[in-house]
Every structure is written in structure tokens, then in C-alpha cells.
């Protein structure tokens with residue numbers, strides 16, 4: 021039976037610090053396998069007090085979230101399962117709570133999720149999935165979930181809720197974020213039986229401390245001695261920083277934004293600056309004891325399933341707890357479940373020992389490197405031991421070794437942090453971070469009001485083409501598939517994108533070819549200084565079935581030598597000209613002094629398939645903002661069944677016009 025996080029916090033000395041790590045269910049099976057290794061390493065090297073597992077709004081990740089929660093439990097990590105309550109069947113909720121209990125989970129973060137949808141917006145399949153046949157209208161706000169869990173499970177679960185230090189951002193209504201407006205609701209929600217509060221991330225520490233003070237001094241007294249755990253988002257990359265702060269309406273104080281902006285073309289420097297910024301933020305919060313409620317200070321990290329930045333931050337801030345004494349640690353046997361660890365005495369170099377269960381991921385090329393490294397490192401170790409003539413002492417704790425690996429030290433560290441440059445969300449599908457920005461599931465990232473403002477009520481394919489054309493010209497800031505405006509590099513191919521969209525080949529992603537640019541190039545640059553970066557042109561777009569049949573013939577004859585393509589539709593049909601399902605296409609790569617070639621963007625079948633499903637779900641998400649009987653809902657519903665999503669990669673990156681002129685005939 022696992023512990024409640026509140027009991028673990030209570031057991032700490034009052035002046036102690038602790039931290040928690042949040043993970044989301046990876047999009048691909050390989051991502052989950054790699055997260056397993058990562059979680060294991062972070063559990064041993066960083067020793068968080070607990071971990072959180074996110075939940076896709078509307079129950080969209082129900083199975084995967086429970087799977088990940090179970091993995092965390094199996095690694096001995098105290099787990100907080102997030103749960104949302106709107107737009108999903110009560111039976112999904114009941115199953116989740118029951119499964120959580122069966123797994124021994126004692127902690128739930130009770131959330132609302134998206135705004136509840138009205139009946140006239142739900143189609144039949146949705147009504148079945150959402151259980152609108154069963155009445156789930158009792159769930160409108162998170163407080164309803166808190167009350168429900170208390171009613172059904174008494175004190176079994178420790179219940180946490182979300183709070184917003186800068187005020188809740190509700191773009192559906194034209195009102196500014198306002199802590200004072202939220203306060204009565206947060207008070208009521210907390211009084212309904214809440215044990216701890218976790219906050220939205222922020223970069224403005226003064227705003228956070230003022231929020232904390234407001235809560236502690238609230239005359240109701242409900243916040244006086246409840247754990248309030250500030251949320252922190254490490255700066256993983258410039259793009260992710262920009263995107264997440266914008267999506268969550270998080271303010272960035274000028275001092276912080278200047279520091280990140282000043283190094284934005286150097287990914288390593290961005291990460292390093294981010295580590296410094298977070299370290300300073302944590303130190304300031306640690307130093308502010310008068311609003312801590314007399315409780316140990318906790319910090320919650322939104323990891324985005326990456327490890328390097330978090331490992332550095334918790335180490336620099338001295339948040340990693342001491343190891344238990346040696347008699348509390350059981351020595352793991354080679355046949356045990358879970359990787360055991362070998363450490364050279366006092367040397368800080370640790371070597372994960374593979375066991376049967378983890379051997380299945382050896383088929384992954386990245387992990388193959390790990391295994392090779394392990395065996396060579398092991399023989400080095402043996403040789404060393406032989407020369408010295410004394411056997412090395414095993415240290416199964418090996419916190420330092422794991423920490424060094426999480427921070428990227430040595431060849432094992434390079435393998436642990438191989439996905440540390442996720443340029444855009446869509447790096448390598450084997451990365452646990454692949455394809456996500458918050459782990460809350462498929463979303464328009466817009467409220468219905470905002471979506472209507474942007475995209476209106478299209479009733480014909482011409483209307484849809486017009487929206488895509490405006491987006492390609494930079495006149496419309498977002499489309500359902502591209503939540504941000506196009507990157508400056510896309511303006512090199514504006515004419516081509518406009519032509520495609522105008523003829524109804526609706527583009528959602530693209531890049532021009534680049535036959536080498538300096539890594540600090542204002543438009544194409546990324547990665548560390550003094551490097552050179554390259555790109556193959558690619559374009560991804562929706563196309564109507566009949567036109568795809570024609571285009572495919574052309575690709576298979578004219579383009580045979582120079583292009584790879586992947587195509588798929590909502591019904592699950594799939595087409596490619598690649599001969600093996602394991603072949604991949606590096607479309608962006610960089611050569612940097614002292615480093616192997618870095619390939620941050622890879623297009624391959626597994627990532628295409630994962631994205632294809634999501635891309636068609638986004639059509640459904642868009643459709644859902646219109647009443648079911650409306651012409652727009654009908655149009656979007658029909659279109660998603662008639663379209664193919666196609667990605668075409670042009671390999672001859674020296675010929676910058678090749679894709680657009682020779683292949684697509686634009």
C-alpha cells in the first residue's frame with residue numbers, strides 16, 4: 021500500500037524541502053519504454069517525494085494514464101493520478117478511481133478539464149463515450165469531483181486541486197486573469213475536502229509569493245496550513261518556452277524574457293539560462309518562510325518527460341534528499357525486476373545492468389548504443405579491478421552516478437539525454453517527450469469563443485481554403501493544427517504554400533530546404549554555437565481522396581528517386597513508398613564542434629501514424645465547437661472522412677525548388 025503525499029510531507033522536518041515530478045503518457049510504445057528507463061533513473065538519482073501522471077481532458081488518455089501510473093507504482097514511486105471530470109462518462113471516472121485504488125494509489129489531483137459541453141454539441145458516438153446517456157451533468161467544476169471522490173471513497177485518497185497564482189485564464193470570457201475573482205471558488209473547492217494544492221507554473225516569483233500570502237491570510241482559514249506546491253516549468257527550449265507560456269497565459273517578467281531572448285539561437289545556452297533562472301526562483305521561494313504555512317517547502321516540476329534540465333535544477337537547489345542509510349537499501353540481484361546498478365567505489369560513474377524485462381527495448385537503436393556502452397564499460401571496469409587486484413565495492417544506491425547520467429555526463433549520459441533538443445514537439449517518436457506540450461490530450465488549445473473568432477463558421481471547402489491561405493500568408497495567427505503563426509523560415513516558401521492551400525491542398529507543416537546555415541543564423545539556426553545546420557524540404561497537408569489518387573501516381577513515377585511519402589486517412593488506411601517500416605528520414609540535422617551529428621527532426625512511419633490519428637481527431641475537435649445541426653459541423657464531419665493526410669519529404673536538399681516545382685508542379 022502506497023502512502024498519501026500529505027503523510028509523507030507531514031513526516032518531513034518543518035525546515036525540509038521536497039519536490040515532485042510530473043509526467044504524461046508517451047504517445048508511442050517506444051516512448052513509454054524509454055520513459056521507463058528515465059523514470060527508474062530519476063527515481064534513483066533525484067529521489068522525488070512523489071510523481072504526478074497527467075490525464076487527457078475528457079478521458080482521452082484514460083488507459084495510457086493508468087498504464088503509466090501503474091509503471092510508476094511498480095518503480096516504488098508514490099503517485100498522484102490526475103483526473104478530470106467534464107465531458108466524459110461517469111463510468112470512465114469510476115473505473116479510473118477503482119483501478120487507482122486497486123493499484124494502491126492513494127493520491128488524486130481533482131481537476132475540471134475542459135468546459136463542459138452542451139447536449140446539442142454532442143454526436144451519438146460522443147454521447148456513448150461521454151456517457152451523456154448516463155447523467156454526468158453533476159460535473160461542472162473541479163469541486164464537483166472533489167465532493168464525488170469524498171462521497172465515494174471517504175478518506176482513502178489524499179485529494180489535491182489546481183490553483184492559478186496569476187489568476188485563471190479563461191479566454192472564453194473577455195475578462196482579465198484575476199486572483200480575487202477565483203478566490204471564493206478556490207476557497208469553496210478547498211473546503212470541500214482538499215488536502216493539498218498544486219499551482220499552475222509561473223516565472224513571476226513575486227506574483228506567486230503574493231498569491232501564497234493571500235491564501236495563508238484568507239480569513240476563512242482553509243489555506244492556513246495546507247501544502248501549497250508551486251508549479252515550475254524548466255526552460256527546455258526557446259520554442260517550448262514561448263509556446264507554453266502563451267498557451268497557459270503565464271506572464272514572463274521582462275528580466276527573464278530578456279535573458280532567454282538574448283540566447284534564443286543557442287539551444288544549449290537557452291537550457292543553461294533556464295536552469296539559472298529556475299534555480300534563482302527556487303532559492304527566492306525557499307528564502308520566503310513567512311508564507312510557507314510552517315510547512316516544508318515543496319516544488320512541482322512539469323518535466324515534459326525530459327530529464328536533463330530538472331536534474332540540474334534539483335541538484336543546484338539542493339532539493340535531492342539524502343540517501344537512506346545502507347541497511348535500508350536492499351541489494352538488487354541481477355535476476356531482480358528493474359535494472360540494478362553498479363558503481364565504481366567513490367567514482368560517481370554508474371553503469372545500469374540490463375535485466376530480462378528491459379531487454380525488449382534493445383531493438384531500439386538508441387538503446388543498442390547503451391548496451392554496447394555498458395558491455396565495453398563493464399569490461400573496462402573488470403580490467404581495472406583486475407589490475408588493482410582488489411574487487412570493486414558495489415554501491416547499489418549510486419545516486420551520484422544516476423544524477424550524473426541524468427545531467428548528460430559521459431556516454432551513458434548522452435544516451436539518457438539524446439532527445440534533449442526537441443525542436444518543436446515532433447522530434448523522435450522514441451522519445452517520451454514526443455508530440456506533446458502538456459500531456460492533456462488532443463486539443464484545439466483554444467476555447468470555443470476564441471476558435472469562432474479565428475475561424476468563423478465555414479460552410480464550403482472554398483471557405484476552408486481561404487482560412488488556410490490566410491494562415492500561410494501570415495494573416496491568420498493560428499489554425500487548429502498549428503496553434504502558433506508560421507515560423508520565419510516558412511516565409512521563404514509563402515508563394516508555394518499559398519498555391520497549395522488555394523487549390524485545396526491544406527498544409528499543416530512544412531520546411532524549406534537548407535544546404536547549410538550557421539547555427540546562429542537568425543532564421544534557420546539552432547543548437548550550440550559554431551555549428552552548421554541543414555534541412556530537407558518537406559510538406560504535410562490534407563488532400564481530398566480523388567486528388568490523392570492522382571498525386572500518388574505522380575509521386576510513384578516522377579518523384580520516385582527523390583521523395584519519400586507517408587499518407588493516411590481517418591479510416592486507418594496507410595500508404596508509403598518506403599520499403600521498410602523501420603526506415604526513417606532525418607529532415608533536420610546539425611554538425612557541431614565536439615559533437616556527433618544531431619538530428620532533431622525525424623519523419624518516420626511510427627511518428628506519422630501517431631500524428632495522423634491526432635490530426636484527424638483535431639478535425640473532430642474543431643467540429644465540436646459548432647452545434648451538431650449546423651452547416652459547419654456537417655461540412656467538417658464530411659471532410660474528415662474524405663481527406664488523406666500526406667507528408668512528402670524531398671531528399672535532394674541541394675535543389676531548393678525541387679519539391680515545389682518538380683514534384684508538386686506549383
Ligand SMILES: Cc1cc2nc3c(=O)[nH]c(=O)nc-3n(C[C@H](O)[C@H](O)[C@H](O)COP(=O)(O)OP(=O)(O)OC[C@H]3O[C@@H](n4cnc5c(N)ncnc54)[C@H](O)[C@@H]3O)c2cc1C
Pocket residue numbers: 073074075076077078102103104129130131132133134135160161162163182183188190201202203205206209218219220221251459460
Ligand atoms: C497543477 C495542474 C495540473 C493539471 N493537470 C491537468 C491534466 O492532467 N489534464 C487536464 O486535462 N488538465 C490539467 N490541468 C488543466 C485544468 O484542467 C484546466 O486548467 C481547467 O480548465 C481548469 O481546471 P480546474 O481544476 O482548475 O477547474 P475549476 O477549479 O473548476 O476552475 C475553473 C474556473 O472556474 C471558476 N469556478 C470554479 N467554480 C465556479 C463556480 N461555482 N462558478 C463560477 N466559476 C467557478 C474558477 O475560478 C476557474 O476560473 C492542470 C492544471 C494545473 C494547474
Ligand SMILES: NC(=O)c1ccc[n+]([C@@H]2O[C@H](COP(=O)([O-])OP(=O)(O)OC[C@H]3O[C@@H](n4cnc5c(N)ncnc54)[C@H](O)[C@@H]3O)[C@@H](O)[C@H]2O)c1
Pocket residue numbers: 443444445446455491492499501502504505506507508509510517527528529530531560622623624627628629631667
Ligand atoms: N509527419 C510526421 O511524422 C509528423 C509527426 C508529428 C507532427 N507533425 C507535424 O508537425 C506539426 C507540429 O509540429 P511542431 O510543433 O514541431 O511544428 P511547428 O509549429 O514548429 O511547425 C513546423 C514547421 O511547419 C511550419 N508550419 C506551421 N504551420 C504551417 C502551415 N499551416 N502550413 C505550412 N507550414 C506550416 C512552421 O512554420 C514550421 O516551419 C504538426 O502540425 C504536424 O503537421 C508531423
